[in-house]
Amino acid sequence: MASCHHDILSSRVPVIMASCHHGSLSSWVPVIRASCHHGSLSSGSLSSRVPVITASCHHGSLSLGLPVITGPCHHGSLSSRVPVIRSPCHQESLSSRVPVIRASRHHGSLSSQLPCHQGSLSSWVPVIRASCHQDSLSSRVPVITGSCHLGSLTSGVPVIMGPCHQGSLSSGVPVIRGPCHHGSLSSRVPVIRGPCHQRSLSSRVPVIRGPCHQGSLSSGVPVITGPCHHRSLSSQVPVITGPCHHDILSSRVPVIMASCHHGSLSSWVPVIRASCHHGSLSSWVPVITGPCHHGFLSSWVHVIRASCHHRSLSSRVPVITGPCHQESLSSGVPVITGPCHQGFPSSRVPVITGPCHQGSLSSGVPVIRGPCHHGSLSSGLPVITGPCHQESLSSRVPVIMGPCHQGFLSSRVPVIWGP
Structure with a gap:
C-alpha cells in the first residue's frame, strides 16, 4: 500500500x-x-x-x-x-x-x-x-x-x-x-x-484494479487488468496485475503482488511475489519472497527470506535470516530477522524483528526488539519495540511497531504491506 x-x-x-x-x-x-x-x-x-x-x-x-x-x-x-x-x-x-x-x-x-x-x-x-x-x-x-x-x-x-x-x-x-x-x-x-489503488468487493472476494482499464466480470468472478498485462481466471479465483501494488483476496487468503509481475495461482491458493522472483506454493500455503530470492515451504508453514541467506527448516518451523544476525529457535516458535519487510505467522503469534538485534525467546513466546529497547514479556504475550517506544499490551493482544514496515498475521489471514 x-x-x-x-x-x-x-x-x-x-x-x-x-x-x-x-x-x-x-x-x-x-x-x-x-x-x-x-x-x-x-x-x-x-x-x-x-x-x-x-x-x-x-x-x-x-x-x-x-x-x-x-x-x-x-x-x-x-x-x-x-x-x-x-x-x-x-x-x-x-x-x-x-x-x-x-x-x-x-x-x-x-x-x-x-x-x-x-x-x-x-x-x-x-x-x-x-x-x-x-x-x-x-x-x-x-x-x-x-x-x-x-x-x-x-x-x-x-x-x-x-x-x-x-x-x-x-x-x-x-x-x-x-x-x-x-x-x-x-x-x-x-x-x-x-x-x-482500487478495491472492489464481491460478496466474498475483493478485487483491485490498476489505474487504466476495467476487468470484465465472469459469473461470480471479477477479472482485473492493469496497464501491463491481462490475467486469465481459473475457476472461482481472481487474479490481479498492475504496476504498483495490488491486494487480492481468495475466499480465505489474501495475496499481494509488487510491481509489474504476475503471481500464479494454484487452486484456492494465492502466490505472492516481490519485484524479482516468484514464490512457490505448497497446498493451502502462501509464500512471500523478498527482493532477491525465493521462499520455500514446509508443509503448512510460511517461510519468508530476506535478501541475503537461506535457512534450513526444522519440521513445521521456518527460520529466516537477514543481513545482520540469525535468530535462534525455541521449540515450535519461529523468529524472523531482516532489515526491512518481514511478516511471519506462527499458528497464533506473529513475530517481527527490527533491523539490528535479536529477540530472546521464552517458552512459546517470541520477543522482538528494535535498535533502541527491549520488549518485556507478560505471561503469554509478545511485546515488540521499534526505534522509539514500546507498545503496551492488553490481554491476548499483540502490538507491533518498527522503523520500516511490518506485516501482521492473524491466525488465518495474512496481511502484508509495502512502502
Missing part, C-alpha cells in the same frame, strides 16, 4: 497501513502503528482486551467501551466490531457504539443533512472521509471514496462519489467511482475505482 491509502477489514482481521498511518482493530486483533507516541491506558476507559494508542497530535476520547486512536496523520476509532480511520487533525465525538469521523476542513454533526466533507451515519454504519482515500464500512461491505463528495445514503448502505461522477445504486449495493472510470456492477458486487 502506498503512503496515502487505507485498507479496512471487517472484524477479526488486522489492518495494516503505510508509514505514518495507524490501523485500529476490533477486539482480539492487534494494532500496528507508526513510531510516535504511546497512548495512556486509563483504567475503566478500556473495554477488556482492546488496546488504546495515541500519537503526537491528539488523544482520542473514550465513550463507553470504545477506544479511539489518534495520530499525526490518520486516526482510527473503534466501535465494538468496526474499525474506523480518519483524517489528520480533528476528533469526532462518539455517539453510543458508533464512531463518526471527519476530515480537517469541516465539522461533522450527527444529522441527516450534511455538507461536502462529512460522513453521515445510518444505524450501525460509520462513514469515513479523508483527504485522499477513504474507507467506509457498511455492516459487511467496505467502500473506498475519492476526495471530494458524499453520496446519498439508501437504507443501511453508504454511497460515496469521487470528484467526477456519481455512482448509481442497485438494490442494496453501493457503487463508487473515482476520477477516471466507472465501475460496473454485477449483482450485489460493488466496484470502486480511483486514480491509483
Whole structure:
C-alpha cells in the first residue's frame, strides 16, 4: 500500500497501513502503528482486551467501551466490531457504539443533512472521509471514496462519489467511482475505482484494479487488468496485475503482488511475489519472497527470506535470516530477522524483528526488539519495540511497531504491506 491509502477489514482481521498511518482493530486483533507516541491506558476507559494508542497530535476520547486512536496523520476509532480511520487533525465525538469521523476542513454533526466533507451515519454504519482515500464500512461491505463528495445514503448502505461522477445504486449495493472510470456492477458486487489503488468487493472476494482499464466480470468472478498485462481466471479465483501494488483476496487468503509481475495461482491458493522472483506454493500455503530470492515451504508453514541467506527448516518451523544476525529457535516458535519487510505467522503469534538485534525467546513466546529497547514479556504475550517506544499490551493482544514496515498475521489471514 502506498503512503496515502487505507485498507479496512471487517472484524477479526488486522489492518495494516503505510508509514505514518495507524490501523485500529476490533477486539482480539492487534494494532500496528507508526513510531510516535504511546497512548495512556486509563483504567475503566478500556473495554477488556482492546488496546488504546495515541500519537503526537491528539488523544482520542473514550465513550463507553470504545477506544479511539489518534495520530499525526490518520486516526482510527473503534466501535465494538468496526474499525474506523480518519483524517489528520480533528476528533469526532462518539455517539453510543458508533464512531463518526471527519476530515480537517469541516465539522461533522450527527444529522441527516450534511455538507461536502462529512460522513453521515445510518444505524450501525460509520462513514469515513479523508483527504485522499477513504474507507467506509457498511455492516459487511467496505467502500473506498475519492476526495471530494458524499453520496446519498439508501437504507443501511453508504454511497460515496469521487470528484467526477456519481455512482448509481442497485438494490442494496453501493457503487463508487473515482476520477477516471466507472465501475460496473454485477449483482450485489460493488466496484470502486480511483486514480491509483482500487478495491472492489464481491460478496466474498475483493478485487483491485490498476489505474487504466476495467476487468470484465465472469459469473461470480471479477477479472482485473492493469496497464501491463491481462490475467486469465481459473475457476472461482481472481487474479490481479498492475504496476504498483495490488491486494487480492481468495475466499480465505489474501495475496499481494509488487510491481509489474504476475503471481500464479494454484487452486484456492494465492502466490505472492516481490519485484524479482516468484514464490512457490505448497497446498493451502502462501509464500512471500523478498527482493532477491525465493521462499520455500514446509508443509503448512510460511517461510519468508530476506535478501541475503537461506535457512534450513526444522519440521513445521521456518527460520529466516537477514543481513545482520540469525535468530535462534525455541521449540515450535519461529523468529524472523531482516532489515526491512518481514511478516511471519506462527499458528497464533506473529513475530517481527527490527533491523539490528535479536529477540530472546521464552517458552512459546517470541520477543522482538528494535535498535533502541527491549520488549518485556507478560505471561503469554509478545511485546515488540521499534526505534522509539514500546507498545503496551492488553490481554491476548499483540502490538507491533518498527522503523520500516511490518506485516501482521492473524491466525488465518495474512496481511502484508509495502512502502
